[in-house]
Every structure is written in structure tokens, then in C-alpha cells.
Amino acid sequence: xxxxxxxxxxxxxxxxxxxxxxxxxxxxxxxxxxxxxxxxxxxxxxxxxxxxxxxxxxxxxxxxxxxxxxxxxxxxxxxxxxxxxxxxxxxxxxxxxxxxxxxxxxxxxxxxxxxxxxxxxxxxxxxxxxxxxxxxxxxxxxxxxxxxxxxxxxxxxxxxxxxxxxxxxxxxxxxxxxxxxxxxxxxxxxxxxxxxxxxxxxxxxxxxxxxxxxxxxxxxxxxxxxxxxxxxxxxxxxxxxxxxxxxxxxxxxxxxxxxxxxxxxxxxxxxxxxxxxxxxxxxxxxxxxxxxxxxxxxxxxxxxxxxxxxxxxxxxxxxxxxxxxxxxxxxxxxxxxxxxxxxxxxxxxxxxxxxxxxxxxxxxxxxxxxxxxxxxxxxxxxxxxxxxxxxxxxxxxxxxxxxxxxxxxxxxxxxxxxxx
Amino acid sequence: xxxxxxxxxxxxxxxxxxxxxxxxxxxxxxxxxxxxxxxxxxxxxxxxxxxxxxxxxxxxxxxxxxxxxxxxxxxxxxxxxxxxxxxxxxxxxxxxxxxxxxxxxxxxxxxxxxxxxxxxxxxxxxxxxxxxxxxxxxxxxxxxxxxxxxxxxxxxxxxxxxxxxxxxxxxxxxxxxxxxxxxxxxxxxxxxxxxxxxxxxxxxxxxxxxxxxxxxxxxxxxxxxxxxxxxxxxxxxxxxxxxxxxxxxxxxxxxxxxxxxxxxxxxxxxxxxxxxxxxxxxxxxxxxxxxxxxxxxxxxxxxxxxxxxxxxxxxxxxxxxxxxxxxxxxxxxxxxxxxxxxxxxxxxxxxxxxxxxxxxxxxxxxxxxxxxxxxxxxxxxxxxxxxxxxxxxxxxxxxxxxxxxxxxxxxxxxxxxxxxxxxxxxxxxxxxxxxxxxxxxxxxxxxxxxxxxxxxxxxxxxxxxxx
Numbered sequence: 033x034x035x036x037x038x039x040x041x042x043x044x045x046x047x048x049x050x051x052x053x054x055x056x057x058x059x060x061x062x063x064x065x066x067x068x069x070x071x072x073x074x075x076x077x078x079x080x081x082x083x084x085x086x087x088x089x090x091x092x093x094x095x096x097x098x099x100x101x102x103x104x105x106x107x108x109x110x111x112x113x114x115x116x117x118x119x120x121x122x123x124x125x126x127x128x129x130x131x132x133x134x135x136x137x138x139x140x141x142x143x144x145x146x147x148x149x150x151x152x153x154x155x156x157x158x159x160x161x162x163x164x165x166x167x168x169x170x171x172x173x174x175x176x177x178x179x180x181x182x183x184x185x186x187x188x189x190x191x192x193x194x195x196x197x198x199x200x201x202x203x204x205x206x207x208x209x210x211x212x213x214x215x216x217x218x219x220x221x222x223x224x225x226x227x228x229x230x231x232x233x234x235x236x237x238x239x240x241x242x243x244x245x246x247x248x249x250x251x252x253x254x255x256x257x258x259x260x261x262x263x264x265x266x267x268x269x270x271x272x273x274x275x276x277x278x279x280x281x282x283x284x285x286x287x288x289x290x291x292x293x294x295x296x297x298x299x300x301x302x303x304x305x306x307x308x309x310x311x312x313x314x315x316x317x318x319x320x321x322x323x324x325x326x327x328x329x330x331x332x333x334x335x336x337x338x339x340x341x342x343x344x345x346x347x348x349x350x351x352x353x354x355x356x357x358x359x360x361x362x363x364x365x366x367x368x369x370x371x372x373x374x375x376x377x378x379x380x381x382x383x384x385x386x387x388x389x390x391x392x393x394x395x396x397x398x399x400x401x402x403x404x405x406x407x408x409x410x411x412x413x414x415x416x417x418x419x420x421x422x423x424x425x426x427x428x429x430x431x432x433x434x435x436x437x438x439x440x441x442x443x444x445x446x447x448x449x450x451x452x
Numbered sequence: 453x454x455x456x457x458x459x460x461x462x463x464x465x466x467x468x469x470x471x472x473x474x475x476x477x478x479x480x481x482x483x484x485x486x487x488x489x490x491x492x493x494x495x496x497x498x499x500x501x502x503x504x505x506x507x508x509x510x511x512x513x514x515x516x517x518x519x520x521x522x523x524x525x526x527x528x529x530x531x532x533x534x535x536x537x538x539x540x541x542x543x544x545x546x547x548x549x550x551x552x553x554x555x556x557x558x559x560x561x562x563x564x565x566x567x568x569x570x571x572x573x574x575x576x577x578x579x580x581x582x583x584x585x586x587x588x589x590x591x592x593x594x595x596x597x598x599x600x601x602x603x604x605x606x607x608x609x610x611x612x613x614x615x616x617x618x619x620x621x622x623x624x625x626x627x628x629x630x631x632x633x634x635x636x637x638x639x640x641x642x643x644x645x646x647x648x649x650x651x652x653x654x655x656x657x658x659x660x661x662x663x664x665x666x667x668x669x670x671x672x673x674x675x676x677x678x679x680x681x682x683x684x685x686x687x688x689x690x691x692x693x694x695x696x697x698x699x700x701x702x703x704x705x706x707x708x709x710x711x712x713x714x715x716x717x718x719x720x721x722x723x724x725x726x727x728x729x730x731x732x733x734x735x736x737x738x739x740x741x742x743x744x745x746x747x748x749x750x751x752x753x754x755x756x757x758x759x760x761x762x763x764x765x766x767x768x769x770x771x772x773x774x775x776x777x778x779x780x781x782x783x784x785x786x787x788x789x790x791x792x793x794x795x796x797x798x799x800x801x802x803x804x805x806x807x808x809x810x811x812x813x814x815x816x817x818x819x820x821x822x823x824x825x826x827x828x829x830x831x832x833x834x835x836x837x838x839x840x841x842x843x844x845x846x847x848x849x850x851x852x853x854x855x856x857x858x859x860x861x862x863x864x865x866x867x868x869x870x871x872x873x874x875x876x877x878x879x880x881x882x883x884x885x886x887x888x889x890x891x892x893x894x895x896x897x898x899x900x901x902x903x904x905x906x907x908x909x910x911x912x913x914x915x916x917x918x919x
Contacts, residue, residue, distance in 0.1 A: 042811055049813035053715025056708045060732045060787070063780050067738070070750055250623045257620035274627040280834065280904040281897065282841025284868050285634060288893040291875065292637030299518045314630050321627070347613040375739025378843035378868070382875050404741045411745045411848060419749065426742050433737060 071430075075423025081212035081225065082172040083164035084138065084201060088118040090150055090157050099157070106151050115143045119165075122206075123197045133193045139166040139225045164208060169224040169417035171198060175207060178416060215424060219390045220401060220409070224417025227410070229425050231392045235305050235385070235400030236374060242309020242396055243373050247316045248366050252355075254317075255324035255362070260350045279318040286315040287379030295383060303384040303399040311383060312373040320369040327361025328354065332451045360447035364440035371436040375429065377404040403429045453580065454514055457587065458507070465503035468595060472498035472602055479603055489609035497608045500615050501598035506591045513583050521575050522546060525568060638894040645887035649685050654891060657686015660854035660865075662874060662885045685888055687895070689854040693864035697775045697846060698839035700860060704779025706832060709786025716787070717794040718816055729788070736784040744848030747777035752849055755861075764861060769851035772860040778845050782835045789834070793827030793911075794820060796918055826917075830910035837903035841896060843868040867892050 033041075092099055097109050119138060125131045139145075142165050149163050150156060170190050173179045175198075185192050201207045218228030258275075262268040290311035294300045300307045331354050339349030380386075385405050393400035401409065403425060410422040473495035480487045487494070526542050549568035551557040557565075602608070646654070664684045712732065716725050752773040759766030766772075797820050805815040821828070851863025852873060874889040 042814070046811045046813045049816070050715070050719055053711045053719055056711035056787075057715050057720070057728055057732070059708055060712055060735065060780075060783050061728060063783070064731055064734050067742075067746055070746065071742070074749075250626055253620050254624035254626065257617070257624045261617055261620060262624070271624050271627055274631045276908060277901060277904055278627060278630055280837060280900065281634070282838075282843070282868070282900055284841065284843045284871060285638075285893055285897050285900075288871070288875075288890060289630075289634045289637050292641060292890065293633055296637070297519070298515055299522060314626075314633075317630070318627060345609065345613060347616055351616075371737065375737075375741070377739065377741040378847075378872065381872055386876060404739050407739075407741045407745060408844065408848065411748060422745060426745065429739065430742070433739070437737060 068430075071423050071426050075420055075425075075427045077176045077178065078215055078420040078424035079212050080176070080209045081214060082167040082175040083208050083210055084122070084167050084171075085162050085206040085208070086118050086122055086165050087160060088114065088146060088149075088163050089160040090114075092158055101154075101157075103151055106147065109147075111143050111147045115146050118146070123200060130193055133191050134197060137168055137171045137194055137197060139168050139223060141166065141223075141226060164210070166214075166225055167207070169415055170194075172225050173416050174198060175209065178420075215421070219392050220388060220406070221390065224413070224415045224421055227418070227421055229403065229406055229428060231389055232401040232403050232406040232425075233428070234393050235308075235389075236402040236404075238305035238393065238396040238400070239308045239312065239380075239402055240370055240374055242306055243313045243316060244366075244370060246310065246313035247320055247369070250313075251317055251320035251324055251366065251369075252362055255321045255328060256350060256355065258321075259325050259328040260354065261346070275318045275321055279322060282378075283315055283376050284378040284382065286311055287382030289314065290379060290383045301397055301399075303387045303389070305393065305396040305398075305400055305402070307383050308380050308385055308402065309396065311379050312376060315376070315379065316369045316373045319372060320366050323365025323368070324358075324362040327358045327365065327448075330361065330451070331357045357449065360443050364444040367436050367440040367443070371433050371440075374436070375404055375433060377408055380405050381408065403432075454510065457510060457584070461503055461506045461510070461587075461591070464591070465499040465506075468502045469495035469499040471495075472599075475599075476602060476605070476608075480605065485605065488605055488607045493608040493612050494602050496612045497606075498595065498598050498602060500612065502591060502595045504615070504619075505594045506587055509587055509590055510583075513587075517579055517583075521572070521579065524575060525549065525572060528571065529564070529568065634897065638890050638897060641887045641890035642894045644882075645884055645891045648884045648887075649682060653682045654685055654687055654888075655895075656688060657682060658688045658856060659683045659686045660689050660870070662870070662888055681884070685884070687867075687892065689856050690865060690867045690870055690892070691895075692856055693771070693850075693854070694840050694866040694868075696858065696860075696864060697771050697778065697850060697866055698836055700771060700775025701778035701782055701839045702832070702836060704776055705782035705786055705835060708779075709783045709835075710790055710828070712783070713787040713790035714794060714816060714821075717791045718812065718820070729791075732787055733784050735781060736788075738781070740781065740842060740844040741848070743777050743781050744844040744846075747773050747845055747849035751777055759861060766861045767851065767863040769849060769863040770861050771850060771857075771864045774846050774850035775860070777849065778839055778842055781842070781845065782839060785835045785838060786831055789831030790824070790828050793824045793831065793914060796827070796915070797823045798918060824914070826910045826914040830907045830914065833903055833907035833910065837900045837907065840866075840903075841868065841900050843872060847872050867896050871896075 095109055095111070095114060097105060101109075116135065119135050119142065120131060123134055125134050145165055146163060167175065170179065171194075174181060174190060174195075179190065180188065181190070181195060190198075198207070214226060214228045216228060216233070217230045218226055219231035221227040258268065258271065262271075290307055294307050294310060295302060300310075335353050335357065336349050339353045340346070344352065380402055385400070385402055386409060387399055387401070388409075389399050389401055391398075407422055407425050407429065410418045410425065473491045476487050476491050476494040526546055529542055529545060545565065545568065548557060548559070548565050549572050552561065552565055552569040553572050601611075661684050664680070716729060720728070748769070752768045752770060755770055755773050756766045756768045801819050801823055802815055805819045806812075810818065846866045846869045850866060850869060852865055852869065853863060854865045854870070855862070857864060871889045871892050874885055
């Protein structure tokens with residue numbers, strides 16, 4: 033091989049090598065875009081809700097109710113007959129099967145929706161008005177164009193008769209798409225059109241608060257000790273080894289810890305944000321201590337020496353000078369640690385946060401779900417509507433994570449002092 | 453109640469702070485002496501002595517009270533009862549007693565439960581009363597002690613700093629306590645498990661199906677039953693499945709991660725690096741449950757359809773789908789760690805290589821990577837440890853059937869999947885099935901511990917080399 037050929041070959045190898053590197057970077061970036069794209073295209077449907085206009089006649093005599101009822105009296109009244117009558121007026125039906133089909137295009141909570149409407153708008157008593165009632169999941173999906181209506185009737189859950197009603201309703205402009213407030217306010221439900229992340233949002237919120245309150249002070253104090261005061265001895269070494277190891281222990285092991293000790297030995301209440309928060313705090317602690325120590329270490333020794341030189345004690349030099357300078361770094365480390373904790377699922381499953389909870393939790397000791405666990409729970413459901421609900425939950429979760437991480441970056445860039 | 457007590461303690465210790473500060477100023481000016489520390493320190497001294505013991509007692513009491521009351525009530529129950537009851541039945545009665553006390557009991561109220569609930573109520577009020585009495589007397593005692601020291605003009609700053617250092621030290625002990633807690637909770641259940649199932653049958657058995665394990669009382673197992681039980685708890689298929697999926701993940705993650713690490717460290721311009729590095733690191737910030745959803749909903753079905761086109765039988769919960777997605781998750785760990793270690797290689801090594809006429813890629817292959825190798829190996833090992841401990845992706849995408857296979861298109865199961873599947877929902881604590889999850893957890897803990905230890909060793913060695 034001549035010299036030129038050899039050189040050409042070497043340059044080709046150079047180009048090839050660079051190309052591999054570039055391809056890898058582009059591939060990794062493409063993965064991110066693809067993932068985000070899949071989630072967003074699947075999840076955006078969940079932010080809208082299909083409703084059907086129904087004419088309701090709130091005749092007080094038929095309802096057997098006084099003319100100026102209190103809220104409690106309305107609550108105690110039976111609205112079932114009125115609801116069914118109004119629903120059946122939507123389309124002409126023959127026979128019981130068709131009536132059933134017609135009622136099934138509505139979400140099963142129609143009675144409560146009508147009742148709640150009249151409680152909030154008492155002026156409509158004794159009047160006839162049009163109410164928007166939530167459509168069932170199948171109609172909702174049909175309206176969003178996700179339903180395979182070309183399949184033969186026995187292979188889909190919507191009957192031909194229901195399709196007929198649907199088409200008529202669309203023609204009469206009686207089907208609307210509105211913003212889905214249920215997604216944010218409701219708890220879990222077996223019906224996808226009614227299910228919301230309200231409960232799991234609150235659950236996640238309480239969990240993160242408990243985690244923050246426990247892990248932040250302990251992590252800061254521990255890192256101050258290790259960075260500023262710890263003598264070089266066996267105990268300190270042992271603590272350091274422990275912290276480094278704990279930071280890499282799989283999260284599910286912390287779930288076993290929570291299950292065995294908190295639930296098994298100490299009888300803490302199951303499925304609650306309190307236990308979840310403690311478990312996640314133990315998991316996050318080493319992951320916060322490591323960046324906290326790094327930011328303490330970044331404060332130059334001259335600051336400490338200056339304080340000592342004017343007669344401050346060691347504790348004073350640390351608390352008055354070193355720690356205030358390190359606070360932005362420790363805060364951003366903590367926020368990143370908390371963001372990781374917020375997305376953690378496996379330990380929460382083990383401590384029983386997978387329970388089906390309809391009610392919204394009002395304190396950290398009420399059973400509840402949390403956002404990532406909700407993703408897991410809904411992903412196991414077969415209904416079509418839950419797929420978009422799951423993706424929407426992921427979108428909400430990712431929004432929180434991105435906000436937290438961006439805030440951490442902002443804190444670091446805005447307040448951190450560079451010393452060199 | 454606890455919150456009110458806590459608030460009271462905080463209020464009291466705040467007033468102690470102001471009182472202590474005022475007192476020392478008064479004493480020293482009356483006696484015309486100089487205080488041994490700034491007046492604030494006397495305030496802190498008094499306040500700390502007042503608050504810390506009280507809060508400690510309150511915390512310990514709150515944690516241990518339910519356990520102790522439960523023990524007392526169950527003790528009462530079993531001593532009152534003529535017929536023998538096993539712990540599970542006692543536990544059930546205890547739950548019923550609590551439900552009756554809380555007012556949400558459904559079912560027939562027996563005399564025993566009614567009495568128990570009354571007992572429970574009285575114990576609670578006794579506990580509440582004695583808690584307050586003990587707390588207040590302790591608080592008074594410690595505050596008085598500190599006050600006595602204060603009026604003798606002690607060296608308050610040094611004392612306060614001692615307390616501060618002690619608090620800091622205690623906080624750093626939490627890490628050790630957590631490790632002890634993990635080992636204790638895992639060992640405790642695992643030992644119970646290994647008294648039923650021989651540890652070697654667990655580690656080397658090749659058949660795993662814990663749902664077959666119905667035996668509840670470990671002491672009455674006949675040898676034939678044991679043979680059957682042994683076959684329910686052979687964990688080799690799980691180890692194999694875990695290693696297999698981790699292997700697939702590493703096949704994806706190591707080349708892509710390593711090459712992007714090299715590219716970002718050696719080739720990329722500042723601008724490319726500034727934007728592409730955070731985007732790749734997004735992959736590390738995405739919760740694993742999201743990857744699991746993605747693998748189960750998009751990647752798994754895609755492979756199945758793809759395989760069908762070529763007449764291949766692909767399970768929709770294939771090891772390939774789970775491993776691939778896990779690999780994507782791990783890319784940023786490898787890329788950013790190897791980026792760091794490559795950046796730490798001294799420039800002089802590169803310059804030397806360029807000086808003898810090597811191209812950039814030759815320099816990287818022959819000089820930079822060999823120099824950075826320990827660090828790269830360390831980061832790969834850390835990634836492996838993460839892969840075998842990863843839970844949600846495999847739970848959602850890898851299947852449940854434990855079988856020994858090296859066909860990536862079939863479904864396999866992993867250690868973490870089985871832990872979740874055994875412990876999801878309600879479980880009886882004393883069945884070998886539940887205990888087996890803890891035994892698996894123990895194995896996982898030690899496996900990752902060893903991997904991490906070796907990896908950190910490598911990284912540390914590497915750092916020392918160039919510092």
C-alpha cells in the first residue's frame with residue numbers, strides 16, 4: 033500500500049469514527065423527540081371532553097319537591113325518573129334494548145350531573161332548559177375519531193343503533209367538545225370519561241411536601257457535618273461509603289424497607305402520602321447530600337479563613353459565611369432530587385399506593401394515589417379512553433418535572449457565585 | 453394533638469430565647485462582670501435545651517405508641533381467651549377493635565371486641581395524659597438545668613456549638629441508620645423464608661411459580677410437600693431473565709452512550725455541546741413508569757407486528773422490547789459519565805499523540821480511551837447495576853412467566869418484576885410467598901452493592917491517577 037492510499041484510508045477511518053459519534057448523538061436526541069411525540073399525540077385528546085345536549089324539564093311537581101328547596105332537600109330528592117325521561121327524549125326509541133342503548137351513550141353519572149346543575153342554578157326550577165351531559169367513553173372516543181366504526185357490529189362495543197343516534201346528534205349540533213375539567217378535579221374512576229388525576233395530584237403534592245420537610249434539613253445538616261466538621265476517621269469513612277452506596281441502591285429496595293419497617297413494624301397507615309413521603313425521603317437523602325456537599329466544597333477556603341482570622345469560631349464561620357454562599361447550590365440539588373422522587377413509582381407500589389381511591393385526600397394520612405402510580409394503574413386498564421388519560425397524566429407529570437428542573441437550573445445560574 | 457404540643461414547645465423555647473438573653477444581660481450588669489459569650493448565645497442555649505429533648509420525646513412517643521398499645525391489647529386478648537388463637541386471628545380482632553373505636557365497624561359486635569374497644573379508648577387517653585405529663589416535666593427539668601448553668605455565666609457559645617455539632621453528626625448518621633434499616637428489614641423476612649426453603653434450593657432451583665405456594669404453617673411440611681414447594685421458589689429463571697434483559701439494554705446503551713460521550717467530549721463544537729447535552733440528559737430525567745408505558749404501548753406491539761410480517765412469533769411482552777427501552781433510558785448515564793472521564797484525560801496526552809502524526813480518531817482510540825478505560829468501565833458497571841435494579845419498565849413490558857430462555861422475542865421475567873407482583877395489593881405477612889419477595893430483595897441489594905462497590909473503586913482509582 034502506498035503512502036497516499038494509507039493516508040486516505042486513515043482519513044476515511046477518521047470520518048467514519050466521527051460519523052458514528054454524530055449518529056449516536058442524533059439517535060439519542062431522536063429517541064427523546066419520538067418519546068415526547070408519542071406521548072403528546074396520544075395524550076392531547078384527554079384534555080377535551082364530549083358532551084351531549086339534553087333538554088330537561090325541572091318540574092317541581094313531578095320531582096315531588098317544594099318550590100324553594102334547600103340544597104339538602106334537592107340532594108335527598110330522587111332525580112332518576114326525571115333523568116331517564118330526559119335522556120329518552122333525545123331520540124325516538126322502540127323497545128327496551130333500544131332504550132338501554134340510548135342511555136348507554138351517556139356517562140353513568142347523569143343523575144348526579146343533573147342534580148348538581150339544579151343545585152348550582154336554582155333559577156331553572158319549574159323551567160325547561162338544555163344541559164350538557166357527559167358522553168360515555170365510547171362516544172367520546174368516537175367523537176375524537178379514535179374509534180374503528182368500520183368494524184362489523186359484533187366486534188365493537190357501540191351498536192349500530194348507537195351510531196345512528198350519534199350521527200343524528202352530530203347533524204343536530206347536539207354534540208360538543210369542551211375543555212375537560214374532570215381531568216384535574218376528579219379522583220380515580222372505573223369510567224375513563226369521569227376519571228381524573230385530582231386525587232393523585234394531591235397525593236403527589238402531600239408526598240413531596242413530606243419528603244421535602246424530612247430530607248432537606250437532614251441532608252443539609254449532614255452535608256455540613258461531613259464537609260466542614262467531620263474528622264478523618266473510620267466513622268466518617270463508613271458514613272461516606274454508606275451515602276455513596278445508598279445513592280445507587282435500586283428504588284424498589286427502599287419500597288421493601290418502607291413495607292417491612294414502616295408498615296410491618298411500626299403500623300403506619302397503609303397507602304398514605306405520609307409513608308410514601310418517608311420512604312422517598314430516605315431514598316432521596318443520599319441523592320441530595322452529594323450535590324449539597326459539592327456546593328459546600330465549591331466555597332473557596334479563603335472565605336473560611338477570612339472569618340477565622342477576624343476571630344469567628346469554626347461554627348460561626350460556617351453558619352455565617354460558608355452556608356449562605358452555598359445555599360443556591362444546595363437548593364438546586366434538592367429540587368433535582370425531589371423531581372426524581374416525584375417520578376418514582378416502584379417503592380410506592382410496594383407500600384400500597386396502588387389502592388383504588390375515588391375520594392380526594394385531604395391530609396397526608398388519607399389513602400391516595402400519586403401521579404406516577406396513576407400512570408401505572410391506568411396503563412393496565414383495557415378501555416380505550418384510559419390510554420389517552422394515561423398519556424395526559426404523563427404530560428402533567430413531565431410538566432412538573434421540567435418546571436422543577438428548569439427552576440433548579442435558573443437558581444444555579446442566577447445566584448451561584450463563580451470564584452475563579 | 454401532636455401539632456398543638458409541638459407548637460407549644462416552639463412557643464415556649466422562643467420565649468426561652470428572649471428570656472435567656474435578657475437574663476444574662478441583667479445578671480452581668482448587676483454584678484459588673486462581662487458575659488462569657490454574646491447574649492444571643494445564652495438565649496440559644498436555653499432554647500435548645502428546652503426544645504430538643506421535648507421534640508425527641510414527642511417523636512419517639514408518636515412512633516412507638518401504636519406498637520405498644522397493640523402489643524398490650526393483643527396480650528390482653530390472648531390471656532383472656534381460653535381457646536388458643538394464632539397471631540393472624542389476633543391481628544384481625546385488633547383491626548376490628550380499632551375499626552369499632554373509629555366508628556366504621558361493620559359486622560356483629562362481640563363482647564370481646566366491645567371490651568377491646570373500651571380498653572383501647574382508655575389506653576389511648578392514658579397514653580395521651582402520660583405523654584403530656586412526661587413531656588412537660590422533662591421540659592421543665594432540662595430548662596431549669598440550663599437556667600442554673602446560665603446564671604453562673606457559663607461559656608454558652610462553646611456549649612451551643614457542641615450541641616450544634618452533635619445535631620449535625622446525628623443527621624449524618626441517618627445514612628447509616630437507613631442502611632441498617634434496609635438490611636434489617638430484608639434479613640428479618642429472608643431468614644424466616646430460608647427456614648422454610650433451603651437457601652441452596654432458592655439460589656439454584658430452576659423453577660419459579662410462587663402462586664403455587666399455598667402452605668401457611670412452615671412447621672408441618674412433609675418432605676413430599678417440600679419437594680413441591682422447592683419447585684415454586686427456584687430463582688435461577690429470574691436471575692437469568694434479569695441478566696438477559698440487562699444484557700440487551702447494555703447492547704443498546706453502551707455503543708450509543710459511549711460514542712455520543714466521545715463525540716460530545718472530543719468533536720462537538722461548544723454550541724452543539726451546549727444544546728445536545730441537556731436534551732440527552734432529559735432521557736435520564738423521564739420517570740421510568742413513562743418508559744414502561746412507552747414500551748408496553750408502542751414498542752412491544754410494534755415488534756409483534758413487525759415479526760408477524762416475517763412469520764416470526766413475537767410475544768407482545770418480549771424481552772427485546774423491555775431491554776431496548778431500558779437501553780434508551782441508560783444512554784445518558786453512560787454518555788455523561790464517559791464524557792466526564794474523557795474530559796478529565798490530560799490534554800498533554802492528546803498533544804503528544806498529535807505530535808507524532810496521529811489523526812484525531814486514532815488518538816481517541818489508542819490514547820484517550822485506554823487512559824480513560826477504568827472510568828469508562830466504572831460507568832458501564834454503574835449502568836448495569838441500574839439496569840438490574842430497574843423495575844417499572846420490566847413490570848409493564850417484560851411479562852410474568854418465569855422461563856429459562858435466550859430467545860429475545862419471548863417474554864421473560866426479572867427479580868424486580870416478581871417482587872412487585874408478589875407484594876402488590878394486600879398480602880399475608882407470614883406466608884413463604886411474601887417472604888420470598890424479601891429474599892429476592894436481599895439478593896438484589898447485594899448484587900447491586902457489589903457492582904456499585906467495584907464501579908466506585910474503578911472510578912476512584914481513575915480519579916487518583918490524574919489528580
